[in-house]
Amino acid sequence: MDWLLSPLAYEFMQRAMAASLMVGILCALVGCYVVLRSMAFLGDAMAHAILPGVAVAYLLKANLMVGALVSAIGVALGIGLLSRQGTLKEDTAIGILFAAALSLGIALISTTKTYARDLTHILFGNVLGVSTGDLWLTACVGLAVLLVVALLYKEFLVVSFDPILAATLRLPAELLRTLMLIIIALTIVVSMQTVGVGLVASMLVTPAATAFLIARRLPAMMVVSAGIGAISAIVGLYLSFYINIASGAAVVLVATSIFMIVFLFAPGRGVLWRQLRKARAA
Amino acid sequence: MDGAFVTNQNKILTCDLAPASLSMEGASVFYHDRAALEQITFCVPAGSSVAVIGPNGAGKSTLFKALVGLLPLHSGSITIHGLPLGHHKDCVAYVPQREEVDWRFPVSVFDVVMMGRYGQLGWFRRPGKKDRSAAMDCLEKLGIADLATHPIGSLSGGQQQRVFLARALAQEPHIILMDEPFTGIDASTQETTLSLFEDLSKQQVTLLTSTHDLNLAAKSFDQILLLNRRLIAFGPAREALSAATIAEAFGGQVLFLDGAMVVDKAAHKTPIHGK
Numbered sequence: 250m251d252w253l254l255s256p257l258a259y260e261f262m263q264r265a266m267a268a269s270l271m272v273g274i275l276c277a278l279v280g281c282y283v284v285l286r287s288m289a290f291l292g293d294a295m296a297h298a299i300l301p302g303v304a305v306a307y308l309l310k311a312n313l314m315v316g317a318l319v320s321a322i323g324v325a326l327g328i329g330l331l332s333r334q335g336t337l338k339e340d341t342a343i344g345i346l347f348a349a350a351l352s353l354g355i356a357l358i359s360t361t362k363t364y365a366r367d368l369t370h371i372l373f374g375n376v377l378g379v380s381t382g383d384l385w386l387t388a389c390v391g392l393a394v395l396l397v398v399a400l401l402y403k404e405f406l407v408v409s410f411d412p413i414l415a416a417t418l419r420l421p422a423e424l425l426r427t428l429m430l431i432i433i434a435l436t437i438v439v440s441m442q443t444v445g446v447g448l449v450a451s452m453l454v455t456p457a458a459t460a461f462l463i464a465r466r467l468p469a470m471m472v473v474s475a476g477i478g479a480i481s482a483i484v485g486l487y488l489s490f491y492i493n494i495a496s497g498a499a500v501v502l503v504a505t506s507i508f509m510i511v512f513l514f515a516p517g518r519g520v521l522w523r524q525l526r527k528a529r530a531a
Numbered sequence: 532m533d534g535a536f537v538t539n540q541n542k543i544l545t546c547d548l549a550p551a552s553l554s555m556e557g558a559s560v561f562y563h564d565r566a567a568l569e570q571i572t573f574c575v576p577a578g579s580s581v582a583v584i585g586p587n588g589a590g591k592s593t594l595f596k597a598l599v600g601l602l603p604l605h606s607g608s609i610t611i612h613g614l615p616l617g618h619h620k621d622c623v624a625y626v627p628q629r630e631e632v633d634w635r636f637p638v639s640v641f642d643v644v645m646m647g648r649y650g651q652l653g654w655f656r657r658p659g660k661k662d663r664s665a666a667m668d669c670l671e672k673l674g675i676a677d678l679a680t681h682p683i684g685s686l687s688g689g690q691q692q693r694v695f696l697a698r699a700l701a702q703e704p705h706i707i708l709m710d711e712p713f714t715g716i717d718a719s720t721q722e723t724t725l726s727l728f729e730d731l732s733k734q735q736v737t738l739l740t741s742t743h744d745l746n747l748a749a750k751s752f753d754q755i756l757l758l759n760r761r762l763i764a765f766g767p768a769r770e771a772l773s774a775a776t777i778a779e780a781f782g783g784q785v786l787f788l789d790g791a792m793v794v795d796k797a798a799h800k801t802p803i804h805g806k
Binding site for chain 1: 596599600601623624625627631632633636637638639642643646649650652654655657682698702
């Protein structure tokens with residue numbers, strides 16, 4: 250028991266645990282929409298595209314999350330606009346935007362002396378440096394996102410599953426899509442400190458993809474995904490504490506391990522299960 | 532086409548009114564700079580059933596998507612109840628082609644049918660007891676009530692078709708659009724669907740169905756709409772389907788054999804007996 254409790258004696262570990270848990274659950278929940286609407290690439294792109302805003306805030310010595318917030322909303326609206334034009338395929342447009350924003354962010358940060366260390370923190374997170382203010386911001390954003398997902402459950406379900414039904418019901422599909430992008434952007438921003446912009450896409454996709462293999466209905470998928478996100482956060486943080494590895498990477502690796510186990514052994518959809526059925530049929 | 536044309540000067544927001552007549556006037560739809568539909572004009576009287584027929588790429592799906600407001604018109608207009616599209620909230624239900632649906636999506640049969648009630652529910656409200664029993668009724672009408680809790684990915688082709696028909700019923704629409712509902716389904720589902728059409732016609736629901744099956748179209752529908760980017764013929768089968776109009780619609784895909792006509796489809800051949 251002692252090895253479970255002793256890390257929590259440190260105040261920075263308590264804050265890290267709270268932040269990781271909130272981020273793990275939030276990412277996993279929002280990630281369900283990312284997986285179901287095949288927006289994994291878009292999520293990754295958005296995470297990288299907030300880098301310039303973070304860099305500017307960093308250079309101005311302002312709050313990094315505020316910088317990230319501003320650029321994330323800008324990127325969400327920008328992607329919505331770009332893909333509406335229809336002159337380029339959406340993934341091409343995102344690919345261009347994403348690399349350009351990443352480069353701009355790196356260019357800006359490279360003007361400072363502590364370039365390498367700062368960039369590492371932004372790209373891969375520094376959960377041990379979470380402040381109480383960051384915790385509050387994460388909690389507020391998390392609650393706001395939960396509220397929107399609960400209130401618009403029906404509408405998000407229809408635009409995700411059947412855009413034509415959404416049109417016949419006269420739902421504002423563009424508005425709902427942009428709102429969804431903003432929710433994803435907000436989630437990425439509050440995850441920056443914990444897993445970093447380089448790894449947040451994994452936290453959006455992996456727990457939700459794992460839940461997709463197990464659950465048969467969306468509410469169940471959300472609960473399972475959130476559970477996997479929470480377990481990954483806790484186990485990852487302990488791993489990072491005891492074997493001294495980067496916390497963001499540890500959390501992601503735990504989530505990936507859970508995914509691999511489910512992918513192989515899940516009843517019904519797992520690889521092993523299918524092989525067994527095939528063997529029995531033969 | 533002498534169907535009662537319901538005109539009303541007031542704005543209609545829901546479909547509480549008399550059965551809907553549906554008309555298109557000089558409607559064109561463009562994909563980029565290519566016309567997918569050109570100058571389509573027709574008027575469907577309330578409660579009649581229309582089979583939309585044409586070769587692949589004739590614009591059947593495009594026509595339906597324009598009718599639900601998913602594709603913008605380049606020119607012309609669509610009116611329901613004599614009012615332009617957009618004045619009506621849940622007048623039109625659309626049954627998608629089966630390939631258009633993501634069958635791996637984590638929803639149950641009941642969830643899908645319940646989506647048909649969302650229009651009546653409006654924003655933020657959750658389905659209540661009334662909606663649940665309405666959805667169950669629709670499942671029962673199509674004989675799939677026992678499948679309610681099944682994930683949609685586990686269904687057969689015919690069952691999939693019934694789920695989306697049940698959802699269309701749950702919308703309580705005045706117009707139902709169906710894209711290829713008879714392709715690749717079992718005989719019993721086809722029978723259920725056709726008898727449902729009869730019931731719906733009695734309730735003055737207007738039906739538009741695209742199909743490849745000319746015999747079925749001629750036998751089971753009030754009107755035929757023959758389409759190949761332009762409107763080639765519209766009216767009762769014996770007027771709309773002639774050797775000339777079919778040849779015009781299907782072009783090289785049609786063969787004449789001993790007074791019988793064969794439409795050469797990649798998937799199946801449908802003989803039509805000449806008159």
